[in-house]
Amino acid sequence: MAKYNEVEQILGRKSILELTPIVIKKKDTSDKICYFLDTDDVASPFDINMAYDAGFDVVVPISKMKAEFVPKIVQDAIFSRKPGAPTTFFIGGSDVKEGEKIAKNVVKSLVPPFECPVIIDPRGSHTTASAVVAMTLDIAKRKHGITDVKNKKVVIFGAGPVGRIAAILAAKIHLNTFLVETWEKTSEEFIINLAKELTEEAGDGSSQIKGVFAPSLEERFQISQDADFIWSLAAAGVEILPEELMAKLKGKKLVVDINLVPPYGIGGIKPKYKNEEIYPGIFAIGALSLGRLKANSEAAILKEAANTKGLKIFDYNVAFEIAKELLKK
Numbered sequence: 001m002a003k004y005n006e007v008e009q010i011l012g013r014k015s016i017l018e019l020t021p022i023v024i025k026k027k028d029t030s031d032k033i034c035y036f037l038d039t040d041d042v043a044s045p046f047d048i049n050m051a052y053d054a055g056f057d058v059v060v061p062i063s064k065m066k067a068e069f070v071p072k073i074v075q076d077a078i079f080s081r082k083p084g085a086p087t088t089f090f091i092g093g094s095d096v097k098e099g100e101k102i103a104k105n106v107v108k109s110l111v112p113p114f115e116c117p118v119i120i121d122p123r124g125s126h127t128t129a130s131a132v133v134a135m136t137l138d139i140a141k142r143k144h145g146i147t148d149v150k151n152k153k154v155v156i157f158g159a160g161p162v163g164r165i166a167a168i169l170a171a172k173i174h175l176n177t178f179l180v181e182t183w184e185k186t187s188e189e190f191i192i193n194l195a196k197e198l199t200e201e202a203g204d205g206s207s208q209i210k211g212v213f214a215p216s217l218e219e220r221f222q223i224s225q226d227a228d229f230i231w232s233l234a235a236a237g238v239e240i241l242p243e244e245l246m247a248k249l250k251g252k253k254l255v256v257d258i259n260l261v262p263p264y265g266i267g268g269i270k271p272k273y274k275n276e277e278i279y280p281g282i283f284a285i286g287a288l289s290l291g292r293l294k295a296n297s298e299a300a301i302l303k304e305a306a307n308t309k310g311l312k313i314f315d316y317n318v319a320f321e322i323a324k325e326l327l328k329k
Helices: 002-011 045-053 067-079 096-109 122-144 161-172 188-202 217-224 287-306 316-328
Strands: 033-038 058-062 087-092 118-120 153-157 176-181 209-213 229-232 253-257 274-279 282-285
Touching (some): 045 087, 045 287, 067 087, 067 096, 087 096, 087 122, 096 122, 122 229, 122 253, 122 274, 122 282, 122 287, 161 209, 161 316, 176 188, 176 217, 188 209, 209 217, 287 316
Parallel strands (some): 033 087, 153 176, 153 229, 176 209, 229 253, 253 282
Antiparallel strands (some): 274 282
């Protein structure tokens, strides 16, 4: 009893138990929303499906998108959600120039702490061009022992969205780059000026992009004779080099064709080809082989964007790095 009294004197008659509340953080259940800003009259089902399959809960397609609409749409989208909510803006559509303006305005319209990822891939140009360049480099190295492509000549047929991005990437890795306009309704002045603009975008340290106007088959054949790589990136259903001209080309060449609509851009190629020898010393990569890498690259970008907080721009630079990594697996 004496010992009990001593304890009471030390501790006091009443014992007070202090409870510290445990805060259990609830998992963020906010929907992952992708706003798909498409310059075309009808938003692309391809990109909408890709976004859903990549894990977005909601995809909001906005067609006929223009740069002037961006601030209101973007700020209504971000201010109606809490900071850090999983929101992504995806710029698509065939109008590349307008797409570039839209992308710039989206980034400008994002206000801390409501910043979020931005994907730039007008009509699949960034992911497709990245797949073309990455697969060319991969097969050139693994199958043909070409470890250094600096100053190798690449001829890019088609000055549309894919051709332009491919030319920029080619210049960045120091290929001797020729961007060829094949449409007779344009002009030499147009392609020369475009090549200058693209060289500037490629940045300091890149090789110069040379613009070539070649509406005739003979002109296309002549520019291709000493090429190491030929990329047929023109519009669907346009034959760039028929079989009779391809058979006349000499020397080792790696040829890529993104065309899935007959007639194909390169005579003798088939969409499923992946480094098949179609003429002596000429090896081909077809649209289906390339398309798998393009689709996997876009899926990887969308998945990363869906799980990214804060501003990150997913453009051709990111797409190119992702395509190269996918080819290592």
